[in-house]
Amino acid sequence: MRPMLATVADSPPAGDAWVHEVKWDGMRVLVDVHDGAVVVTSRTERDVTAAFPELDGLADTYDDLLLDGEVVAVEDGRPSFHALADRMHVSGRARAQRVARARPVTLMVFDLLRLFGEDLTGQPWSARRRLLEQLALEERSWQVPDVHDDGALLLRVTAEQGLEGVVSKRRSSPYLPGRRSADWRKVAHRRTYSVVVGGWRPEDGSGASSAGRLGAVLVGLPDGVGGWRFAGRVGAGLAGAAGAALLRRLRPLERASSPFAEEVPRIDARGTTWVQPRVVLEVATLELTAGHRLRQPSVLGVRTDLTPEELAEVEEGG
Incomplete structure (x- = not known):
C-alpha cells in the first residue's frame, strides 16, 4: 500500500x-x-x-x-x-x-x-x-x-x-x-523542492585529485509533458562524505547526452558528465524564479523515498 x-x-x-x-x-x-x-x-x-x-x-x-x-x-x-x-x-x-x-x-x-x-x-x-x-x-x-x-x-x-x-x-x-x-x-513555509539529477561536475581546482570529487550537480523539475526542465546547478551541501556518497550513486548512470528537454546554458554544461535522471534530491532554495531556476539552492539529502516518476505530482514542499 x-x-x-x-x-x-x-x-x-x-x-x-x-x-x-x-x-x-x-x-x-x-x-x-x-x-x-x-x-x-x-x-x-x-x-x-x-x-x-x-x-x-x-x-x-x-x-x-x-x-x-x-x-x-x-x-x-x-x-x-x-x-x-x-x-x-x-x-x-x-x-x-x-x-x-x-x-x-x-x-x-x-x-x-x-x-x-x-x-x-x-x-x-x-x-x-x-x-x-x-x-x-x-x-x-x-x-x-x-x-x-x-x-x-x-x-x-x-x-x-x-x-x-x-x-x-x-x-x-x-x-x-x-x-x-x-x-x-x-x-x-520553507521553499523546498524535490528535483532529479541530470548531470554532475567535478570540484573546481587545478589538481588531478579534484577531478574525482563532486563539485556540483545539474538538476531538473518536471516539464509537464513527460520530460525534465533544467532548474539549475547546485553545489552547496555536497562537501565531504555527502558528495562522495552521491557521486557513487551517479557514476553507474552515466550517459552521452543531456537528459534535459531544452539546451543547458554553456556555462552550466561545461565539464558536465550527464547521467540518467534516476536520483532524486531534496533541495532548499530562496525561490524558484520566473525562468524556473532555483535561486541559491542547497542540497538537503537524497530522497530514496521518491522516484523520478512521482515527481510529476509532487509539488513544492515535497
Whole structure:
C-alpha cells in the first residue's frame, strides 16, 4: 500500500469541517505491526525497516496495526530533513543501531489504517483519529501529535517555531491509498523542492585529485509533458562524505547526452558528465524564479523515498 497524499494550498481552509496538523519535515512511512513483527515501508513501498531500529518496540504494543506517519530527526531543536538524510540510507542492522544512538528518530503517527484485522481506510478521518487516540501510542520513539481546529493560527505558530508548515484534513474524508486528494491540503513555509539529477561536475581546482570529487550537480523539475526542465546547478551541501556518497550513486548512470528537454546554458554544461535522471534530491532554495531556476539552492539529502516518476505530482514542499 502507498500512503494518501495532500494537494498544495495557499492557506489552510477554514470551518468546522476541517482539522489541522503540523507538517513534519521528515520521511513518510507506513508501519505494519503484525504477529510480533514490525515492517516499515517508504512511500514508494521500499522496505526501510532496518534503517529505524527505534520502531522495533511497536511490536510490543498491539498484535495488529497499520500506521501512517512521518519519521523525523531533530537538529537545533526542530525536525530537519537534512538531519534525517544519514538515517534514511542505512541498510545494515548493526550500523543502524549505532547511528540511532547518536541521532535518534521519532515516528509522528497521524493515521490508523488497520486495527485487529479490520481495514479502516473507508471510515472517515474522525473515526480513525478517535481509535488512534484510544491506543495511547506515547513513547520516546513514537507519538501521536495534537490536532488543531484553527488552521490560520497553527500556520502562524509553525512559522514562528521554524516548522515545515501545516496539513489540513477534512474530518469526513476516507483514506485513499496512493491517491492525491483535495480532502488533504498542505501549506509549507520553507521553499523546498524535490528535483532529479541530470548531470554532475567535478570540484573546481587545478589538481588531478579534484577531478574525482563532486563539485556540483545539474538538476531538473518536471516539464509537464513527460520530460525534465533544467532548474539549475547546485553545489552547496555536497562537501565531504555527502558528495562522495552521491557521486557513487551517479557514476553507474552515466550517459552521452543531456537528459534535459531544452539546451543547458554553456556555462552550466561545461565539464558536465550527464547521467540518467534516476536520483532524486531534496533541495532548499530562496525561490524558484520566473525562468524556473532555483535561486541559491542547497542540497538537503537524497530522497530514496521518491522516484523520478512521482515527481510529476509532487509539488513544492515535497
